[in-house]
Amino acid sequence: MRILSGIQPSGLPHLGNYFGYIKPNVDFQATADVTLMIADLHALTTVQNPDELRENRQQVSLDLLACGFDTEKGTLFFQSYVPEHSELMWILSTVSPMGLLERAVSYKEKVEKGIAASVGLFAYPVLQTADILLYQADTVPVGKDQKQHLEMARDIAIKFNNTFGETFVVPAAKIQDDVAVVPGIDGQKMSKSYGNTIPLFAPDAVIKKAIMGIVTDSKGMNDPKDPETCVIYQIHKLFLNDAERKALAAEYKKGMPYGEAKKRLLEAFMNYFAPMRKRRMDFEKNINFVEKTMVNGGKKASLVAAKTMEKVRLVTGLR
Ligand code: ADP
Ligand code: TRP
Numbered sequence: 001m002r003i004l005s006g007i008q009p010s011g012l013p014h015l016g017n018y019f020g021y022i023k024p025n026v027d028f029q030a031t032a033d034v035t036l037m038i039a040d041l042h043a044l045t046t047v048q049n050p051d052e053l054r055e056n057r058q059q060v061s062l063d064l065l066a067c068g069f070d071t072e073k074g075t076l077f078f079q080s081y082v083p084e085h086s087e088l089m090w091i092l093s094t095v096s097p098m099g100l101l102e103r104a105v106s107y108k109e110k111v112e113k114g115i116a117a118s119v120g121l122f123a124y125p126v127l128q129t130a131d132i133l134l135y136q137a138d139t140v141p142v143g144k145d146q147k148q149h150l151e152m153a154r155d156i157a158i159k160f161n162n163t164f165g166e167t168f169v170v171p172a173a174k175i176q177d178d179v180a181v182v183p184g185i186d187g188q189k190m191s192k193s194y195g196n197t198i199p200l201f202a203p204d205a206v207i208k209k210a211i212m213g214i215v216t217d218s219k220g221m222n223d224p225k226d227p228e229t230c231v232i233y234q235i236h237k238l239f240l241n242d243a244e245r246k247a248l249a250a251e252y253k254k255g256m257p258y259g260e261a262k263k264r265l266l267e268a269f270m271n272y273f274a275p276m277r278k279r280r281m282d283f284e285k286n287i288n289f290v291e292k293t294m295v296n297g298g299k300k301a302s303l304v305a306a307k308t309m310e311k312v313r314l315v316t317g318l319r
Pocket of ligand 2: 004005006007008039042127128131132140142146149
C-alpha cells in the first residue's frame with residue numbers, strides 16, 4: 001500500500017484532528033509507505049499573509065513530528081518544496097474537463113463563505129490530483145468532505161491514461177467512516193470553525209478550561225448518567241480500550257457526578273498527550289533541526305516526484 005495524504009496548514013490541531021487524521025496516518029506507518037504533505041500551495045488560496053503562512057506551516061510540521069510521524073520510515077514535506085506539483089498540475093489541467101470542476105461542491109461552499117473566487121481556488125482539485133499522482137499513491141485516507149475531490153482525481157488520472165497511455169496509478173479514497181466524528185465541547189462536531197475544540201498543544205490552563213466547559217444535561221449530582229449521550233464519555237472513550245470503556249460506562253450509570261467525570265477525562269488527556277506535548281516543546285527549542293528535517297523531506301519527496309515527471313514529459317511529448 002502506498003499512501004499519500006495532505007493537510008492544509010491552518011490553526012492549532014485539536015482532538016478531532018488527532019483521532020481523525022494524525023493518529024491514523026501515524027498508525028498506517030506500521031504497515032505502509034506513508035507520504036504526508038503539508039499543502040502550503042493549497043493554503044495560498046485562503047492565506048495570503050506571508051508571515052502567517054510560514055508560521056502555520058511550521059506549526060503543523062511540529063505537530064506531526066510531535067505526534068510521532070516517523071520521517072525515517074515515511075516522508076513528511078512541504079508541497080511547495082517540490083516544484084513538480086505545480087508543473088504536473090498544469091499538464092493535468094489540460095485534460096481536466098471544465099464541467100467536472102464546475103460540479104465541485106467545496107469550491108461553491110468556499111465562495112459562499114466569502115473566499116475570493118480565484119482561478120487557483122477553482123483549480124484546487126487539479127492541484128490535489130497532481131499531489132496524489134506524483135507519488136503513484138494507491139490509497140488516499142481522507143475525511144468524507146474530500147470524497148468528491150478524490151473522485152475527481154480518479155477521473156483525471158483515467159482521462160490522462162486514456163489520452164497518453166498508462167502512466168498513473170488510479171488512486172482509491174479510503175474514507176474514514178470508521179473513525180467516529182469527535183464531538184466538540186458543545187456537542188457538535190469538533191472543528192476550528194465552531195470554536196469548540198480541545199487543542200492538543202495549548203497551555204494546561206486552556207485545556208482544563210475547555211474540558212471543564214463540556215456541555216452536560218441537568219441530571220443531579222448522583223443521578224445515573226447515560227454514557228451514550230454524554231459528551232464527556234464520548235470523548236473519554238477515545239483514550240480507552242474495550243474493557244476500560246465498559247468499566248467507565250458502568251460508573252456513569254452508577255451516578256458519577258459530571259465534575260468527577262471531567263476531572264478523569266482531563267487526567268486521561270494529560271497522561272495520553274504528555275509525551276507528545278514534551279516532544280513538541282523539545283522540537284520547538286530545536287527549530288533548526290525541524291527545518292532541516294523538512295528540507296530533507298522535500299528532497300526525499302522530490303526523488304519520487306521527479307521520476308514520475310520524467311515519464312509524464314516523455315508521454316506528452318515535452319521531451
Ligand atoms: P477543522 O474542521 O477543525 O477545520 P480540518 O477540516 O482542517 O479541521 O480537518 C483536518 C483533518 O482532521 C481532516 O482529515 C478531517 O477529516 C479531520 N477532522 C477534523 N475534525 C474532526 C472531528 N471532529 N472528528 C474526526 N476527524 C476530524
Ligand atoms: N484538500 C485537502 C483538505 O482540505 C488537503 C489536501 C491537499 C489533500 N492535497 C491533498 C488531501 C492530497 C489528500 C491528498 O483536507
